[in-house]
Amino acid sequence: MRLLSSALHNEEIAKQRDLTEEEEVAIIRRQIKQRQEAIEALRFAQDKLTSSSSADLVMRVEKEGQEAEILKKLLPEQMGEAELNEIVNNVVGELGVSEFGRVMGEVMKRVGGKADGKVVVEIVQKRLSTKH
Numbered sequence: 001m002r003l004l005s006s007a008l009h010n011e012e013i014a015k016q017r018d019l020t021e022e023e024e025v026a027i028i029r030r031q032i033k034q035r036q037e038a039i040e041a042l043r044f045a046q047d048k049l050t051s052s053s054s055a056d057l058v059m060r061v062e063k064e065g066q067e068a069e070i071l072k073k074l075l076p077e078q079m080g081e082a083e084l085n086e087i088v089n090n091v092v093g094e095l096g097v098s099e100f101g102r103v104m105g106e107v108m109k110r111v112g113g114k115a116d117g118k119v120v121v122e123i124v125q126k127r128l129s130t131k132h
Contacts, residue, residue, distance in 0.1 A: 004031055004071065025113030028074050035068035079115045081123070087111060088120075088127045098128050 007027050012019055019027075039061050046057040079087075084107075091106045092098070103124050111120065 001070070003067075004028065004074075007031060022112050025075060028071055029113075032068050032071045035064045035071070038064045039068075076112075076114050079111060081119070084111065084115055084120060084123050085127070088123050092127060100124065100128060103128065 004027070007030070008019065008024060011023065011027055015023075042057050042061045042064065046054045046061070049057065087110050088103070088107055091103055091110070095102060095106060097103065104121065107120055107124060108117065
């Protein structure tokens with residue numbers, strides 16, 4: 001929690017204002033991603049080391065995993081696929097375009113931090129590919 005608090009505080013200092021909820025969610029997601037990347041790196045290192053050295057790495061992997069789970073609990077509830085599909089369909093209909101960038105930008109504005117960007121990308125790509 002201290003690392004998250006520090007990251008939020010540093011971002012406020014950099015922006016010289018209070019953060020929006022979306023910016024806070026983005027920072028939490030970044031922190032989760034950092035933990036996941038650390039886990040991957042530690043597991044890779046664990047494969048390369050002897051068993052006597054890997055005990056420490058196992059503990060560090062567990063710690064990173066626990067921290068990621070705690071951070072995930074701070075995120076807003078994620079939208080379901082049906083709700084995301086509806087938003088994507090509405091955006092495509094309203095904009096009347098099939099440009100990926102424009103559709104993605106508008107969808108992400110509407111969903112805020114309540115959807116994983118990777119999931120949104122998949123849904124938008126699927127929707128735009130079926131439009132033609």
